[in-house]
Amino acid sequence: MLMSQRDAGDLIFILGFALVGVAAPAALLFIGRWLRPSSPGKVKMEPYECGLPQASPPRRLFRIRYYAFALLFVIFDVETVLLFASAPVLKRFGAAGLWSVGAFVALVTLALVYAWRMHLLEWE
Amino acid sequence: MMVTLATSVVWAVGLFVVAALSVMLGVYLERKVAGHMQARLGPMRTGPHGIAQTLADTVKLLFKEDLIPGKVDRLGFIVAPLLAFAPALMSLMVIPYARPFVPRDLNAGVLYFLAVPAIGVIAVMVAGLSSANNYSLLGGLRSAAQLISYEIPRSLSVLSVVMLAGSLSTVTILERQTHVWFAVLTPIGFALYIITTIAELNRTPFDLPEAEAELVGGYHTEYSGLRWAFFMMAEYAGFFAASAFGAAVFLGGGNGPLLPPIVWFVIKTYAIILFMMWVKWTVPRFRIDQVMTLSRKVLIPVALLNLAVTAVVMQYV
Numbered sequence: 001m002l003m004s005q006r007d008a009g010d011l012i013f014i015l016g017f018a019l020v021g022v023a024a025p026a027a028l029l030f031i032g033r034w035l036r037p038s039s040p041g042k043v044k045m046e047p048y049e050c051g052l053p054q055a056s057p058p059r060r061l062f063r064i065r066y067y068a069f070a071l072l073f074v075i076f077d078v079e080t081v082l083l084f085a086s087a088p089v090l091k092r093f094g095a096a097g098l099w100s101v102g103a104f105v106a107l108v109t110l111a112l113v114y115a116w117r118m119h120l121l122e123w124e
Numbered sequence: 125m126m127v128t129l130a131t132s133v134v135w136a137v138g139l140f141v142v143a144a145l146s147v148m149l150g151v152y153l154e155r156k157v158a159g160h161m162q163a164r165l166g167p168m169r170t171g172p173h174g175i176a177q178t179l180a181d182t183v184k185l186l187f188k189e190d191l192i193p194g195k196v197d198r199l200g201f202i203v204a205p206l207l208a209f210a211p212a213l214m215s216l217m218v219i220p221y222a223r224p225f226v227p228r229d230l231n232a233g234v235l236y237f238l239a240v241p242a243i244g245v246i247a248v249m250v251a252g253l254s255s256a257n258n259y260s261l262l263g264g265l266r267s268a269a270q271l272i273s274y275e276i277p278r279s280l281s282v283l284s285v286v287m288l289a290g291s292l293s294t295v296t297i298l299e300r301q302t303h304v305w306f307a308v309l310t311p312i313g314f315a316l317y318i319i320t321t322i323a324e325l326n327r328t329p330f331d332l333p334e335a336e337a338e339l340v341g342g343y344h345t346e347y348s349g350l351r352w353a354f355f356m357m358a359e360y361a362g363f364f365a366a367s368a369f370g371a372a373v374f375l376g377g378g379n380g381p382l383l384p385p386i387v388w389f390v391i392k393t394y395a396i397i398l399f400m401m402w403v404k405w406t407v408p409r410f411r412i413d414q415v416m417t418l419s420r421k422v423l424i425p426v427a428l429l430n431l432a433v434t435a436v437v438m439q440y441v
Contacts, residue, residue: 006231009128013228014236016132017139017217021210024140025354029190032350037189045194047257048345057195058261066269069416073272076424080279083431084235087287090435098439102432109428112420121420123413 068120072112079108135227139216147360148178154401161405188349193256196346200254205347205354208247211240212361219368220295222378222385233294234286237369238279241324241362245271251355252343263342266332266412273419274323274330280427281316284434285373294372301376312430314374316423321366322400323415325359329407330415367396 003011047054086101115121152167152175159166167174192201218233220226230236245268252264285306289297297306307314323330339345344355371377371392378385410418 008125010228010230012125012128013132013135013217014214016129017136017214018210020133020136020140021213022206024137024213025206025209025350025357028186029350032186032190035187036349037187039189040191044191047193047195047255048340049258050340054258056258058256058258064265066265069269069273072420073276076276080276080283083283084279084286084292087283088290088292090287091290091438095439098435102435105428105432109425112424116421121417123416 065123068115072115072120075108075111079105132228135217136213139227140213143213143216143361143364144357146364147357148182150360150363150397151178151181151356153397154404157398157401158405161402182353185350185353190350191348193346195256197254197256200250201346202351204247204251204254205351205358207250208244208358209354209361211243211247212358212365215240215362215365216368218294219365220298220372220377221368222389225386226295229293229295232292234282234292234297234373237294237365238275238282241365242271242275244358244362247358248343251347255343255346257346259340259345260343263339263345266339267326267343270326270330270332270415271324273416274320274423277316277419277423277427278320278324280424280431281313281320282373284310284313284431287431287434287438294369298372298377298379302379305374305376307374310430310434312426313434314370316427316430317370317374318396318399320419320423321370322403323419325363325366325400327363327400328404329410331409332412332415363397363400364393367400368393370396 049055082104083101086097090097090101155177156166156174167177170176170180192198215237217227218230218237220229248267248271249264252260252262252267255261255264285297286292288306288309289300291297291300300306326332341347344352347355368389371389375392375396377392378389380388380391383391
């Protein structure tokens with residue numbers, strides 16, 4: 001068996017919350033249909049740009065400079081996930097556990113120092 | 125199976141009502157606190173001291189025209205508000221309010237609470253991209269960059285508590301605080317949690333995603349009526365959830381003398397909420413480069429150092 005009874009119950013619980021989380025606003029929108037007016041107009045349907053006609057549509061290529069940020073995020077996010085797995089049981093493994101997790105964190109911190117030196121942490 | 129699902133739906137509907145009420149109270153408090161901090165009164169006309177103002181606003185939003193602009197990508201535009209609200213409600217599931225108000229004690233509750241609201245980032249990006257509006261797009265992109273930047277120091281700050289409690293379950297963490305709060309044992313962790321939470325909630329001084337002076341309304345510029353209300357609800361429900369989680373994990377939740385646990389829980393939660401409002405109306409907005417470098421150059425190193433010190437002290441003292 002892949003999953004205990006309790007874990008399955010947890011997943012069903014999460015599912016129930018997700019269902020209500022989507023269904024409740026959707027139901028409100030549906031009920032609101034009989035309450036709200038609807039009179040679309042040509043000007044109303046234009047994108048809002050402070051009263052002026054849209055100067056340029058946003059669907060074009062431009063540089064967003066997130067490459068280094070996103071890459072560093074992935075590195076540290078994976079580090080955090082691994083730390084979450086080891087943190088609750090850290091005490092049980094004593095000094096050996098502490099120092100091996102410490103060595104791992106030190107390695108990733110070295111990566112942070114490297115990124116800092118390479119000016120990847122600055123926002124241009 | 126069906127019993128569990130039914131229980132879960134009942135809890136979810138109950139917490140939906142709690143969320144709606146806390147959103148109304150949150151918006152009312154926000155306007156009142158802002159008013160009094162700026163030496164004015166805030167809402168006064170609807171009900172005594174304007175207490176029914178948010179209720180009136182909610183009814184007004186229900187009667188507003190549902191406008192979907194012509195150029196938008198309809199699927200993304202319609203899905204985004206729902207996708208923003210659902211995670212906010214889902215995150216309320218693992219908070220141990222006070223017995224018997226504990227919806228579900230997940231064995232990885234802390235991880236769940238940190239991971240689920242992150243889905244909201246996707247909603248913000250979808251809203252920004254599908255709106256076909258320059259302001260929305262820039263707001264959505266800024267949001268995505270800021271939210272993922274503060275996710276890491278936020279997780280690391282809670283990690284110090286996980287280490288001290290030796291558990292990822294929010295209920296166990298609460299039980300370990302009968303004598304001393306974790307905010308006392310790891311004050312730096314608590315400070316980091318508050319700072320990063322303000323950033324995650326897009327509140328001033330970190331409210332760049334919707335900086336109204338430069339981006340109109342940010343990612344929800346094109347939204348109006350009920351759909352806009354869902355973004356607002358998601359924001360304030362998330363605000364309540366993050367404060368309640370902070371109260372439970374760092375401030376001992378319902379533990380306290382004399383008063384019943386649920387009263388202590390509400391007092392601590394609203395203490396955090398009012399503190400964040402105080403910050404919002406005191407500190408001016410940061411520049412985008414300051415926001416981004418603060419996370420990388422200050423918060424992550426401090427969080428790692430805090431973790432290292434906590435781990436070593438825990439082992440040898």
